[in-house]
Amino acid sequence: MSSLAVKPFSAAPSDSDASLRLPVMLFFGSALFWLVVGSLLAFVASWKLIHPGFLDGISWLTYGRIQPAAENALIYGWASQAGIGAGLWLLARLGRTVLNQSKLLITAAIFWNLGVLLGLCGIVGGMSTSIEGLEFPAFASGILLVAFACIGIWSLVLLRDRSSSGLYVTQWYLLAAFLWFPWFYATANLLLVVNPVQGSAQAPIAWWFGSNLIWLWLAPLALASAYYVIPQTQGRSIRAYPWSILAFWGVAFLGGWSGTRSLIGGPVPAWLVSAGVAASILLVIPVILIGINTFGTVSGPVKGPALSFTIFGLVCMAAAVAQNALAPILSVVTQFSDYVTGQSVLVLLGFITMSLFGAMYFIIPRLTGEEFCPVGTGWHFWLVATGIGLSVASLCLGGLIQGFALSDPGVTFLTSLNLVQPFRFLSTIGDLIFFLGCLSFAGAFVDMLLRKADVLPPVKKKGVTV
Amino acid sequence: MTNDPSPHNREEADLVESHEPLLLESSAPTTGSETLSPWLMVAFLAIAFVGAGYLFWNSGGFQANVFNPSRVAWDGAGTGGAAAAPDPMVVGKKVFTQSCAVCHQTSGLGVAGQFPPLVGSEWVLSQDWHGDNHIVKIVLNGLQGPVTVMGAQYNNAMAPWGSVLKDDQIAAVLTYVRNTWGNQAPPITKEFVAQIREETKDRKDPWTQKELQAIERVLVGEAGAAPAPAAAPAPAPGT
Amino acid sequence: MNRLPSLITGIVLTFAASWIGVVAYSYVELGRLAPHLDEASGDVNPPPLPGLAEAGMRVYAANGCVSCHSQQVRSDSNDVANKLGPRPTVARDYLREQPAALGSLRIGPDLTNAGLLSSDAAWFHRHLYEPTTVTPGSNMPSFRYLYNIRKISGQPSALALQGLTGPHAPQPGYEVVPTEDAQALVVYLLSLKRNYTLPEAEPLQ
Numbered sequence: 012m013s014s015l016a017v018k019p020f021s022a023a024p025s026d027s028d029a030s031l032r033l034p035v036m037l038f039f040g041s042a043l044f045w046l047v048v049g050s051l052l053a054f055v056a057s058w059k060l061i062h063p064g065f066l067d068g069i070s071w072l073t074y075g076r077i078q079p080a081a082e083n084a085l086i087y088g089w090a091s092q093a094g095i096g097a098g099l100w101l102l103a104r105l106g107r108t109v110l111n112q113s114k115l116l117i118t119a120a121i122f123w124n125l126g127v128l129l130g131l132c133g134i135v136g137g138m139s140t141s142i143e144g145l146e147f148p149a150f151a152s153g154i155l156l157v158a159f160a161c162i163g164i165w166s167l168v169l170l171r172d173r174s175s176s177g178l179y180v181t182q183w184y185l186l187a188a189f190l191w192f193p194w195f196y197a198t199a200n201l202l203l204v205v206n207p208v209q210g211s212a213q214a215p216i217a218w219w220f221g222s223n224l225i226w227l228w229l230a231p232l233a234l235a236s237a238y239y240v241i242p243q244t245q246g247r248s249i250r251a252y253p254w255s256i257l258a259f260w261g262v263a264f265l266g267g268w269s270g271t272r273s274l275i276g277g278p279v280p281a282w283l284v285s286a287g288v289a290a291s292i293l294l295v296i297p298v299i300l301i302g303i304n305t306f307g308t309v310s311g312p313v314k315g316p317a318l319s320f321t322i323f324g325l326v327c328m329a330a331a332v333a334q335n336a337l338a339p340i341l342s343v344v345t346q347f348s349d350y351v352t353g354q355s356v357l358v359l360l361g362f363i364t365m366s367l368f369g370a371m372y373f374i375i376p377r378l379t380g381e382e383f384c385p386v387g388t389g390w391h392f393w394l395v396a397t398g399i400g401l402s403v404a405s406l407c408l409g410g411l412i413q414g415f416a417l418s419d420p421g422v423t424f425l426t427s428l429n430l431v432q433p434f435r436f437l438s439t440i441g442d443l444i445f446f447l448g449c450l451s452f453a454g455a456f457v458d459m460l461l462r463k464a465d466v467l468p469p470v471k472k473k474g475v476t477v
Numbered sequence: 478m479t480n481d482p483s484p485h486n487r488e489e490a491d492l493v494e495s496h497e498p499l500l501l502e503s504s505a506p507t508t509g510s511e512t513l514s515p516w517l518m519v520a521f522l523a524i525a526f527v528g529a530g531y532l533f534w535n536s537g538g539f540q541a542n543v544f545n546p547s548r549v550a551w552d553g554a555g556t557g558g559a560a561a562a563p564d565p566m567v568v569g570k571k572v573f574t575q576s577c578a579v580c581h582q583t584s585g586l587g588v589a590g591q592f593p594p595l596v597g598s599e600w601v602l603s604q605d606w607h608g609d610n611h612i613v614k615i616v617l618n619g620l621q622g623p624v625t626v627m628g629a630q631y632n633n634a635m636a637p638w639g640s641v642l643k644d645d646q647i648a649a650v651l652t653y654v655r656n657t658w659g660n661q662a663p664p665i666t667k668e669f670v671a672q673i674r675e676e677t678k679d680r681k682d683p684w685t686q687k688e689l690q691a692i693e694r695v696l697v698g699e700a701g702a703a704p705a706p707a708a709a710p711a712p713a714p715g716t
Numbered sequence: 717m718n719r720l721p722s723l724i725t726g727i728v729l730t731f732a733a734s735w736i737g738v739v740a741y742s743y744v745e746l747g748r749l750a751p752h753l754d755e756a757s758g759d760v761n762p763p764p765l766p767g768l769a770e771a772g773m774r775v776y777a778a779n780g781c782v783s784c785h786s787q788q789v790r791s792d793s794n795d796v797a798n799k800l801g802p803r804p805t806v807a808r809d810y811l812r813e814q815p816a817a818l819g820s821l822r823i824g825p826d827l828t829n830a831g832l833l834s835s836d837a838a839w840f841h842r843h844l845y846e847p848t849t850v851t852p853g854s855n856m857p858s859f860r861y862l863y864n865i866r867k868i869s870g871q872p873s874a875l876a877l878q879g880l881t882g883p884h885a886p887q888p889g890y891e892v893v894p895t896e897d898a899q900a901l902v903v904y905l906l907s908l909k910r911n912y913t914l915p916e917a918e919p920l921q
Contacts, residue, residue, distance in 0.1 A: 059857065060823065063847075068860040068884075075780020075857075141777030141815055170720065178719055186720075187727045194731060198739060203815065210813035212746035217818075219738040227731065251513060260730060267734025273820060276790030278805040280745070281537035281546040283738065288535070292528035296521050303513065339531060343793055347786055347822035417822060418794040424825050425853045432855075541745040542916040544806045545791035568756040575758070645756055 030109045031100055032378050034116035038096030039371055040460075041124050043453045045088025046364075050446040052081035057439040061432060071135040079146040080134045082359075086144060086224065087155065088127040090363050092120075094232030095162055097370040098185045100378070101239055102166055105182055106173025110165070119161035126154030140204050142217050144224050152200045156193060163189045180255040181235040187263060188231035195223040195267070215279050218270040218287070226266025226294075229363045230328070234262075234301065236370035237321050241305050244318045244373070250307030254300045261297030265290040272335060273351075275342045291335040298332045301325070316388045321369030323396060327361030344418060349431055349438075350410025356438075357403045360445065365395070368452070375456070381463045387455030394448025402441030409434020565664060569653025572646050576638060577654075585658045591633060593626035596658040600626060608694025609665060613673040616647050619683030637683060644670040669697045746807050752914050761912040765812050765904075772904025773814055775897045779859065785827045786819035789910070791918065801829040802911050802920040809910050809917075824856055831909040840902045841877050841894055849882040858884070862898035865890055875899070 056078040059065050066072045103110055110116070130151030133139065138148040147155070166189040170182065199220035202208050208216070242249050249255060271279060271287030305325050313319050334341075334354055345351065368391075376382050409431045416427035537543030574583065580592040587594040595601050603609050619637035623630060638647065648667040655662035751760045776782070789795045791804035805828055810816040834840065842849065845863055847856040863877070868891050876891035886892050894902070913920060 060855065063855050063857045067857045070779075070861040073779060073857055073859070073861075075783045078783050079780055137778040139778055139780055141780060141782050141817060143782075143820065146780075178723065183723065186723065190724065190727055191731055194735070198735065202739065202743065207814055208743055208747045209749070210810035210816035211749045211807035212742040213810070213813075213816040214807075214818050215742040215746070216739050217816075219734065223734075254513065260726070263727065263730040264733060267731065267738065271738065274818075276545075276793050276795075276804070277788050277818065278544060278807050278809060280541045280807070281535060281543045282532070282539045283741070285532045285535035285537075285546065286737070289528040289532035292531060293525060295524050299517070299521075346790070346793075347820065347826075349821075349823075351820055418798070420794060420797045420799075425851075428853070428855060542806075544916065545804065545918065547792055568754075571757040571759070643755065649756060 028100075028104070028378055030111065030113060031103050031116075034110075034113050034120060035096045035100045035374070035378060037117055037120045038092045038099070039375065040456070041120065042089050042092035042096065042367075043449075043456055045084045045092065045124075045127060046449050047446075047453050049081050049084030049089055050442070050449045052077055052084060054439065054442040054446045056081050057435070057442045061435050061439060070137060076135045076137070076139065079139055079141075079143075080131050082144070083134065083146055084127070084131055085359060085364070086229070087130065087147070088124075090229050090232075090359065090367060092123065093367040093371060094188075094229060094236075094363075095123075097236050097367065097374055098188070098232055099162070099166065099169065100374050101181055101235060102169040102173075102185055105175070105179055105239070106169055107175060108169045108172050110169065112165070115161050116165055119158045119165075122154055122158035123162075126151050126158060129154065142199075142203050142213075142220075144221050145199055145203060145217070149200065149204050152196070152204065156197060156200075159193055159196075163193060179238075180249075180252070180259060181238045183256070183259050184231040184235035184238070187259075188228055188235070191223065191227040191231075195220060195227060199223075211278075214274060214277065215271055215283050218273055219267060220270070221273075222270025222287075223267050225358055225363075226262060226269065229359075230262065230266070233324060233328075233363050233366035233370075236373070237305055237325055237366055240317050240321050240369055240373045241308050244315055245308055245310065247308050247310070249304050251300075251303050255304045258297035258300035258304070261294070261300070265294045265297070269294055269335065272338045272342075273346075275338065275346060288339050291332075291338055294332055295336050298329055302329055315372070316383065316392060317369045317373035319369070319392055320365050320372060323392075324362050324364075324366030324369060327357055327365060327399075331358045331362055344414035345410055346414070348410035348414035348417060349406045349434065350414060353403050353406030353410055353438075356399065356406060360395075360399045361403060365399070368395070375459070379459065379463050381459050383455050383459055387451055387458065391448050391452040391455065394451060395445050396448075398441045398443070398445025398448055400441070401444065402438040405434040405437035405441065409438070565649040565652040566656065568646065569649035569651070570657075572642065572650040573653055576642065577650065580635070585654065585660075589629075591631070593624065593629070593631045595654050596660060598626050601654055602660060602662045603694070603696060606690055606694060608692075609663075609669065609697045610673055610695040611689045611692065612651060613647065613665065613670055614677060614684055614689065614692075616642070616651065617670075617674055617677060618680055620685070620689075621683040622685040622687075624686045634683065639674065644668075644674065663697055666697055749808050749811060751811060752808065754913070759912065761914055762809055762811055762910070763912070765907055768900045768903040769907040770814070770904075771896075771900035772902070772907075773817075775862075775901040776817060776904060777815060781827075782817040782819045784819075784821060784823035784856070785817075785825065786822050787813075787816075787826065787828045787908070788818045789826070789828050795826070796921050800826045801832075803913075803918045805910055806914060806917045808914055824854075827905065827908055828910055829908060830905045831907055832911060835906065837902050837906060838878065840905055841898065842880060844898060844901070845877060845880065845892060846882045846884050849880070859898070860884060862895050862901065864893045864895060866893060 055066075055072075056074055059067075059074045059077065063074070070076075099110075099116070102108070126147075130147030133148035133151055134146050139146040140148065145152070166185065170186055199216065202216050203213060203220070207213065238249065238255065268286055268290035271283045272291045273287070274284050275288070277284065302325065306322075309318070309322065313322055331354060334357070341350075372383065372388070412434070413427050413431040416422045416430050417424075535546040537546040573581075581587050581595050582592075585595040593600075599605050600607050600612060600615075603612065615635065617637065617639035619635045621634040623632045625631075642650070645667040647670045648665045651670075652664040654660065655665070751762060751764075753760055787805075789801040789803065789805045795801070796803065809828075810818070839850065841863075843851065843856075844859040846858055846860070847854040865886055868889055872891055873893045876893050880886065880892060911920065
């Protein structure tokens with residue numbers, strides 16, 4: 012264990028905040044826009060699953076296009092941008108760095124959004140690559156990578172120019188995520204989309220990409236925020252801090268390996284799948300350590316939106332990792348059933364999204380000097396928490412029933428379909444509630460910007476378009 | 478232990494505007510007092526053991542061609558499941574369609590007056606003076622001149638297939654022909670074909686009925702016992 | 717004290733482990749797989765695809781069929797007993813797929829062996845046009861947008877779908893003609909047959 016010390020701040024954080032205000036708010040604002048779009052699309056897709064006749068016969072509204080569009084809007088439009096915004100702010104804050112070149116970041120943000128927009132148009136327009144999490148056509152992914160190059164370079168500059176020499180674990184996660192993302196995103200695009208390898212080699216690479224997207228990109232962003240938000244709102248030190256470094260290396264090493272877990276019994280060399288299962292089991296260790304670091308730091312009642320959302324996210328992370336570790340036992344039944352969907356909702360919405368909400372509740376008031384309306388915040392929390400809970404519970408339960416039915420040679424496919432329909436209906440209600448929660452957050456965000464209009468004229472403009 | 482709990486009660490606006498230091502000093506690592514419970518270490522070891530054990534027992538010898546670890550023998554010679562021996566009836570049908578059906582027809586009935594039928598043929602079923610060795614010889618080297626099949630006369634030429642088809646293909650197509658269209662006769666083994674091929678390796682011309690009739694009939698089952706001085710049954714190539 | 721270089725080195729190395737172990741390994745070991753020549757039968761497996769099938773794959777991808785349909789028969793499961801195919805699939809089965817649409821969900825039935833379900837192209841066309849008229853209770857959306865409804869002028873098209881029922885059946889004097897996309901998609905679906913043997917695969921059931 013290293014003995015990393017993070018020196019106390021002595022300079023004004025407000026300088027770095029001011030320099031980052033516009034780019035970070037731009038990332039947050041557009042992230043919220045895509046969150047609303049993505050959760051609406053997700054709801055429409057779920058609805059189409061139980062009512063296939065709804066808006067059918069229209070090419071760009073078919074389920075096979077809307078569903079990946081929703082997922083990509085949430086991954087690249089929402090979670091990535093919210094995470095980038097939070098990450099930049101955290102880097103500047105922790106390093107007490109003042110960013111001089113916010114124009115470049117603003118340009119990058121605009122390009123990133125352009126990439127997301129073009130990518131989503133590509134998907135609904137029939138140019139999807141059909142690889143999960145990588146559906147954007149190559150030109151859109153290219154724009155994302157170019158935009159990311161600017162962001163990534165600035166994150167490195169922020170780290171290099173930091174005034175405090177120590178490195179806090181939040182900075183570890185952020186540095187790693189900003190280095191890993193372009194690497195695995197470019198690798199996967201190159202080998203699966205631009206110049207695809209032959210079909211037999213694609214499956215492990217695609218699932219490797221999928222696990223990297225979660226564990227080496229979105230999760231580090233969420234964890235970086237959690238490691239900052241929790242001690243700061245609690246005013247306490249991280250419990251058993253040295254172990255957070257071990258947890259970091261655990262996630263770093265195991266994250267990429269864990270993806271092939273989803274191919275149990277599949278057409279992939281057995282050892283690759285077993286390595287994925289082993290990595291998923293071992294991932295429990297760093298997650299326990301993260302749990303000790305974070306939950307161990309919380310004492311007393313959970314107060315304030317930043318902390319509640321973050322805690323909710325971490326609980327979902329623990330649940331998701333436990334589910335993954337049970338894959339070798341459960342997969343015979345759960346593989347290919349709605350349980351898989353439930354798991355990805357738990358990770359992407361329960362863990363990543365909720366943690367990033369927490370980060371935004373922590374950061375935005377510090378950037379704008381204005382608090383969120385508590386009523387809106389309350390609605391937001393309970394709506395999204397209920398929506399996610401309902402979706403995950405009904406998908407996992409329905410998925411188990413569907414899984415048993417699917418694997419029973421005596422049960423026809425249509426029978427299994429009828430068994431799972433009520434649960435899909437409940438999860439669709441969950442998606443609707445989640446969407447309403449996102450709307451209320453977007454509303455609170457715009458409301459806050461309007462109240463702050465005189466202080467932040469440029470942001471106001473953005474807020475109105477959102 | 479320089480870990481002073483924060484006395485600061487943050488007001489949000491206060492944090493932004495004031496120069497008050499953030500409380501990051503409190504996230505400096507704390508020492509000794511927070512070592513984790515030894516039971517946790519035991520739990521971690523157990524988890525690591527389960528993970529490593531799973532990988533070890535399901536690794537399929539870390540071979541790229543093993544897809545189902547539970548079907549691998551532990552001698553490391555892992556191929557996913559026993560390499561399926563090709564079904565001679567399936568292979569034979571293919572060979573027949575490609576090489577034989579042009580003359581003998583897919584129905585095996587031949588063409589009256591030109592190509593003799595295979596259905597019910599005593600040549601195919603090794604009846605009367607015909608043996609399994611004769612039919613293999615015919616496929617290997619061909620047949621020409623007048624022949625009698627089921628009482629009908631034919632005078633045509635059959636091409637030699639010995640240089641085109643491998644032993645197992647000849648065995649498969651003969652097995653197929655002898656067990657289709659209502660025919661029933663024991664399968665021809667590729668070892669038997671190899672043996673005949675070895676015996677007749679100096680023969681260049683197609684056979685005639687007269688020549689064949691002079692050769693003693695041999696059946697597959699007796700082949701091993703049959704005195705074949707020069708022919709040590711060669712291991713079949715290409716398997 | 718600047719720990720940044722050593723931290724970056726560690727970050728790169730941990731990532732490189734799975735990058736080499738999963739990606740480079742797959743690229744080298746699986747990417748070089750060649751079709752298997754069955755010496756006994758002279759067959760090349762997996763068999764070459766009919767011309768339109770490759771275009772059909774792109775239609776399959778563009779419309780997100782993989783969102784609902786998997787294409788893998790698992791070993792050590794009931795997949796073979798459930799008649800999803802005569803044997804579990806192996807890597808080489810996907811040699812000619814671009815992309816390899818293995819899928820992760822079975823919202824609809826597995827399509828590894830769709831070509832063995834029916835060899836009748838018209839059945840697939842009717843199913844794509846209005847699924848519930850062919851499979852009552854199906855929750856598959858209609859892919860009517862892959863078909864043209866047009867007035868019959870002169871000779872009816874030889875490609876026109878016959879025997880359509882349901883609310884979207886054409887009016888008298890009109891016919892439903894598959895677009896090139898629909899034709900390619902059906903050729904691709906018909907080509908999905910993993911009923912050959914491979915040395916590394918389990919025997920056919």
